[in-house]
Amino acid sequence: MYRHMSQPDCNDSSNGSRRGEGSLTRIKCQGCAVRTAALCSEVSDDCANSLGRAFHRRRVPAGQVIYSSDQKNKIFAVIISGVVKLTNVRPDGRQQIVGLQFPAEFVGRPYSGTSNLLAEAASNLELCCFSGDAFETIMHRHPDLEGALLKRTLDSLDNAREWMFMLGRKTAHERVASLVHMIAERLTHPSTRVQPLEFCRFESPLSRTEMADCLGLRLETVSRQLAILKQRGVLASSRNRTFDVRSMSELRRWSESPVE
Amino acid sequence: MYRHMSQPDCNDSSNGSRRGEGSLTRIKCQGCAVRTAALCSEVSDDCANSLGRAFHRRRVPAGQVIYSSDQKNKIFAVIISGVVKLTNVRPDGRQQIVGLQFPAEFVGRPYSGTSNLLAEAASNLELCCFSGDAFETIMHRHPDLEGALLKRTLDSLDNAREWMFMLGRKTAHERVASLVHMIAERLTHPSTRVQPLEFCRFESPLSRTEMADCLGLRLETVSRQLAILKQRGVLASSRNRTFDVRSMSELRRWSESPVE
DNA sequence: CGACATTTTGAGAAGGGTCAACGAAAGTGG
């Protein structure tokens, strides 16, 4: 009936180490849930080995800050499970979530820029972390890692620009539908999805306040729009963070049409 | 009194070719107005020479499309003079400008993505163009070019995220002030700016409609907010596309405070 | 000057914000 999505398994790095495939990296990364999707799968064996020697796993509880712009020690990581939110916070208290990052995505800002961002764990996380120094050393030694990062950064930029359209031009109703749709899509692994899903259920990594901060709305507006989606049968009512999508195609429709 | 900003000189590529510095590239790029700021200045001599052999100059009149996502032949370019706007256009007619690119910036999307963007000349342009094939060949042969692109793409991403805050959280008044301030800052070359400017005058590359498309507002709202800025003495009234900033510091203040 | 595009201004409507009260769920401590 429903496809119950779950976070990818968080196999400990000791798992799968008995196969003896040769290199240390192969062994350490063997059981990694995101190894085929993450950027480490796109680099040369040599580079992957360097990365494999440098990483450490780290669990981060929901709500904890991963990095902020004022902080000295840089950190880079691949998300193994959970969701990271990037927030732009201002002195006057206003804030806007400007990015959500899902398993297999890369977290961190090489060549430190000027932006005032806060990266926080939206849900409990498991990360594959690299210290700033280690990662940058590897990056400078292996240009293919820079290439892989470039591809991902370009994709992030495309995503950000789609998001900008939403913030600038969509109605509250479309925005809420867009966000629910996006989270549903991204919490489902493309690999496990053979055809477009029509029903699904998932735990949202975001509270109402956080949804509002994503969408440039107030939480009351989000709540009202979700009520309308339920009333229209697009969502079934469930507990606060549990979303029960009754029709993904309807959800997509509402996320793109301003009227009615 | 005023600093009258002008577009950088568009020296013809034959200029400065008498110095005989050695390589072809040195000669062709000698007179280029953006050679110290553009990405070509960040790559190895070898890479710069390859780029120098592959480029051609091209003038593009305001309004012309540079590339669109449905188009086959990719193009890459460095802006020598003028402004490029990136627009996200939807079938229902809504549109949002998601990026403005100024002289010395790079235009083009390597590793073609999925986004539905239209790049148009906002003003008359002079471009230093590379065909898709030529550029990608050079990029794959010279990883330092990928590195330079990565830096620039990360900066674009930071810019996009700042912009997202504006679209999600700023009032109409702040948005208009932000845009005028941003254009003023970026039309002034950092090299020619010794201290923060307090007064300046410039020709906007954007019409009221385009400003509204940048800001997620309607053109009437933009017009009204500009009237308020004039009434407050932040801008002096001038012709439609001529902006006359009487106080950059006040402009910055209005671009960040929601009240009053 | 005349024709057309662009910008400004006005009046009214509406979408979403604000403030407030209420309800539900989860943790706390006796």
Place this chain on the structure above:
DNA sequence: CCACTTTCGTTGACCCTTCTCAAAATGTCG
């Protein structure tokens, strides 16, 4: 196990910013 508090989400009433539609004013170009 049950009051108590705290956090989070929902709902209602009202208001304000911005949108919409319309017309006038200004600018542009042949």
